[in-house]
Amino acid sequence: MTEAQPILSISNLQTRFATRYGLVTAVDGVSLDVMPGECVGVVGESGSGKSVTFASVMGLIKPPGWIDGGSIKFEGQELVGMSERSYRSLRGKYIAMTMQDALTALNPALTVGFQIMEVLLAHDSQISGSARNRIREARARVIEMMMLVRIPSPETRLNDYPHQFSGGMRQRMMIAIALACRPKLLIADEPTTALDVTIQAQVLELITDIRQTLGMSVILITHDLGVVAEYCDRVAVMYAGQVIESGPTKSVIGQPSHPYTQGLLRSIPNLANLDKRIRPIEGQVPELIDLTPGCRFIGRCDVREVACTQRVEMRNIGQGRTVRCIQPKGNVQ
């Protein structure tokens, strides 16, 4: 590990929701560091808590939910418990997030140009002067952003509404909004889930290009291990509100340590070797209400033991890898 300080440091985060069925611990003790310039993948199935973790980072958890413990530090500054006012000056300017489902996340009643400009006028102190001057300057920046995300003829298209764009273009617009103030950290929540593979490749390559030119860090939330394998330096695998394995992408995917990660990889048909049969993980993700203290994966695990009913802590297994399992074996195939 280098001397560099992480740009984002989440430690032991707990986010809970009070529902009429009981207390839901959506995020339970998540710890994650993101280094400057790094791309970290967060994978997990629906309900694994990946979106809630980063909604917590963005200060978007509102009642009936609350952050019950832990800390989130951005460049050393504690975000948990920060005032809404301070958060407003941070969001969009230093940390930006693109929401899942670009098809609904843009405001249908406003032109895309306005939606990008809004961020600039709210945050960018370089844009100053009279109102007319500011708008003219912001407009130039909007065109620049639209060119950056490769929207053809931005001068005319900035007056168009979201419905006049295709899915891939709307996703790129979301990225343009997120990047308008050149944030240091981009959180991309399932940026390509609603898109076709050819468009997915376009969007992910765009994010990679911009990351390298602007030197920003990216957190890529996804359920697609293929996307992680190709675009991320490190990966954190989440299951039922916990990070159950993390480390450099190559080694985690090449030699998964946690039985869940192993199972996940066995569930995906391998295009390079189609004769290899897939082996699904039996059972389902547990309900997050009134969980037992033991391992979350115990009900679906092939190698469970009695000791797994006790709380399992994250363990360091070397080479920057951690795993939340009492008996991490090598590559069990």
Next chain:
Amino acid sequence: MNKAMKCTAGTADQYVLLQVNNLVKHYDSRSGLWGKITGNPGSLVLAVDGVSLTINRGETLGLIGESGCGKSTLGRAILRLHEPTSGSVTFDGTDVTKLDADSLKKMRRRMQIIFQDPYASLNPRKTIEDIIGTALRLQGVAKSSDIRGCVTQLLENVGLKPDHMTRFPHQFSGGQRQRIGIARALALNPEFIVCDEPVSALDVSIQAQVIQLLDDLKRELGLTYLFISHDISVIGYISDHIAVMYLGDIVETGPTKQILTDPQHPYTQALLSAVPRVDGSGTGDRVKLTGDLPSPINPPKGCKFHTRCPYAKDECQLKKPEHHELKNGLTVACHLVTGN
């Protein structure tokens, strides 16, 4: 594999279960009342634009393409859930497009469909017994006293418990709902099932369970599938043959292995190389596509792919390419692939 070899030509009739010939489905809004009132000329959507396919008995044909390319419309037009505009669908020697309502109803016992969205395709007000048993009752294949027994059996076949019968759809998870959808399709003991994106709404670990179930059922019951998906790894895993669709046309068909290892059409190549691979094997020379799928309302002239094709020539803008068969079993519609 030897079975696949025998069938690639698609001529031996005892092997062919379904033959689709030049099937067309256009949606025409040009002559509507609304158009007359508003003066809006309306449009003609060429959703399926002259598709020919052959599916052999006991095999799975995977149909792949981007959203909006017409693959679901094709699946539905084959079953006449959407009435085809022209062309023919020959199922086991009978032209389905010419059947009257009574014969079509009888034919539906033999051809069924599993829908994409397990949340929208089950009636929330009906119990599972009703949902699965309705087809049995309507088709009169089981006495009302036997229906419960049949449903029990079907639920067991798809890995659910008999006491799930009295529950409602909202009490099930996505994967379980898709199992119910499968049980419903199996109720009439069909020979052919159109699987319209049956796993795309499911999480990876659940997706694998459902793929495995479909694969097991196919083998046990000798089913034939038309498997529609946009996920190439799923299609590659489950199919014997693959057909690649682009803007209402089939651009390439052939045995799974050939399509995946040696695709000839530039679109198939681009589609395959865009898939992120877990083992990192796909990162090499990626064929990049720029732009989006054009609209099927005014599709590009000539080869519909020429607007995005990295190798397009003048000829491609003028003339629509014919399908021609190559030596390795692939059939390709592209001016640049001559097979010599």
